Amino acid sequence: MVLQMARPSARVGTLNRQYRRRYPADIRRILDGPGSSFTRPTGWGREGITLTLGTASSAQAKAAHARISADVEAIFATLRAGPRPLSHKETVALSGEVYRALIAEHEENPGDVERWMRAEVENLRAESGQHGPASLKVETDAERKRRGFEGLFGARVSALLSRKALWVEEESRSRLLEQVSAAVRQGNLLLMDRAAGDYTPDPQAHRFPEVPAFTASTPSGRGKLTMAALFERWEKHPEQQNTSPDTKRRYQGVFAAVSKFLGNPDAREVSSGDLQRYVEARMEATESPLSPRAARDVHKAALSSVYGWATTKATLTGVKANPAAGVGIKVVKARATRPKGLTDPEAHRLVDAALAVQVAEAPPQTLPAARRWAILVCFYTGSRIGAVAQLRSEDVSVRPDGATIRFTPEAGEGIKGDARVVPVHPRLVELGFLAFVEAAPPGPLFYNPSQRRRAAARIPQGDLVARELAEWAGKVVAASDLGKVLHAIRHRFMTCCRHAGIEEQYVEAIAGHAPGSQNRQYGEFPMAVLARELCRLEAARVEGRPAPAAEGS
Structure with a gap:
């Protein structure tokens, strides 16, 4: 044939x-x-x-x-x-094509001066983010500018890249949009002169270099895929739409650190040996060294996750193997010298410090309110401080089966896992928690969003509150042999539940732990049942108070 x-x-x-x-x-x-x-x-x-x-x-x-x-x-x-990067010179050269096309089209008959003044105003509006569909999220200045440039020049840039048969990385497209804006501004000003009768040659016309002959990438000359670009592809892929912002921030920091250590390499050429050198250097650093556990569970995990994804998209990324898979980090479990949870005296000190913050001195959306109520909620729900710090007034409600607290990812990033609803322990009601919530405005209970200095700051306000509480609690407990004091409350909650005879499945549902068996992933836990179980917790035991003396002793 x-x-x-x-x-x-x-x-x-x-x-x-x-x-x-x-x-x-x-x-x-x-x-x-x-x-x-x-x-x-x-x-x-x-x-x-x-x-x-x-x-x-x-x-x-x-x-x-x-x-x-x-x-x-x-x-x-x-x-x-795959998408290729553009050098700065290539970017300016391409923007020069836009400039020359604009002048060629209008120089002979430019119209009136006002036409080009209006065009210049549109350019300035684009730079301030007033072009393109409005964003529903809080944007940085750079994001707002990019959206504006895309709205005004996006079609022109897409047509230019199409003519050149170029597929460029998002970062390169952003830089090209900015250079096209500058080129169009230069053209607008020249055409404004032309409209006024001034045909003096443009002294800046030759600033644009000659457009290179772009050729298809080859294995030896393909476009560079930086570590930042690889992370960006992973982050923006639809498969990551449910990945928490906290995880994305953590992974981005790791990729930035690796890129800096290796001298901004091509991500497709990074080897297991390169990453092994990186983690070894970070663990042996004289300033802020990584613990082996952090090196394994944060840095290696981030690299392994993104590179693992990239290998499944090898057609798009060019990544053939996961270099993180060959990185070895041994973590030796430290020998425990004390309980993981707070002891009775430690719990007693921390609860007393929380109760010492008077209700009148702790209005909603303040740090004193967090020191009193967030700490107590941790003691009586076993929840993570990150989840408690982001609670909103609308997350606490009174139902026919009792008062409840709803921990939901809708409130912020502190929730690890799905939303859950837990009962409010009678001790919290007795201390006035529901009255505190009722007096609070809609929104966060422990911080004021209007006091945010920078709307685009990377760290959520709930996280800042959690950090403040962790530092404060550490000073109150003053236990040098205890790591994370607020996490130790979570351990204590589990211990107190076992003392009270509460079954593990109910503890998991209240504290937000993953179900211990497949069977527990089915069905729901009625709130009346959870309230019944939670009420078994005795306040004296939870708060580490001495048991009352027996009568007649």
Whole structure:
């Protein structure tokens, strides 16, 4: 059997021949893949490519067909290599094409001066983020500017990249949008002069370098995939939409640190040896050394997770193996010299310190309120301080089966896992917790969002409250042999539940632990049942108070 080469094909309704090509399977996956940012050139349809050859001549059609075939194969090679970065010089050169096209189109008949003044105003509005669809999230200045530039110049940049058959990384596109804005501004000012009758040559016209001949990437000359770019692809992929912002921030910090240590390498060329050198250097650092556990559970885990994902998207990322898989970190469990939870005297000191904060001195949305109520809620729910610190007034309610607290990711990032509702212990009611909540405005109980200095700050306010409480509690308990005091409350809660005879399944449901068996993942825990169990906890035991003396002793 002899395979025939692709050849010009006939087209109904015209004598001109055409080029037709269906997409190979891997190219189709790239074009249709989630988050693909490649702008299809003219003639690139859903299933394949159809382009007119512009001639009915058989010889001319064959020559045109061969040229287009070569161009298409070059673009396929570019797609297979993945998005490429643009150097600063390449970015400025491409923006120069936009400048020259703008001048060529309007220099002969520029219209009136006001036209270009309005164009300049639009450019300034874009720079301040007033173009493009409004964002529902709090944006940084850079994000607002990027959205504005995309709204005003995005179509122009996409057309430019399409003509050049370029697929660039998001970071490079952002820089190109900014350079295009500067080039258009330069053009607007020149055309304003032209409209006023001034045809003096533009002294800055030659600042744009010549546009290079962009070629398809090859294994030896492919575009560099930085560590930051790899992380960005992982972060923005639809599969990460439910990954917590806290996890993303932690992973981003690790990738930035590795990139700095290795000298901003190509992420596809990082080896297990490179990452082993990194973790060893961090563990042996004289300032802020990593513990082996942090090196394994934070740094290696972040690298392994992102690189593991990248290998499943090798067609897009070019990452063939996970270098973190070969990193060895041995963690030797420390020998316990004391209980993990607070002892009775330690619990007593911390509860007394919380109760010493008078209700009148602890209005809602203040740190004193957190020192009193957040600490007590931890003692009587076993919850993590991060979850308690983000509680809102609407998360506490009184129901027919009793008062409840709802811990939900909707309130912030402190929730690890799904939302859960737990009963309020009678001791909290007795101390006035419900009255405190009732007097609070809608929103967070322990911090005031309006007092946020920077709306785009990376650390959530709830986390800042949790850190403040951790520092304060550490000073109150003053136990040098105890690590995280507030986590020790969680351990104590479990111990007190066992003293009270509360079954593990109820403890898990109240404290937010993962179910200990598959069976416990089915069904719900009625609130009346959880309240019944939680009421078994005796306040004196939880708070570490001495047992009352027996009568007659």
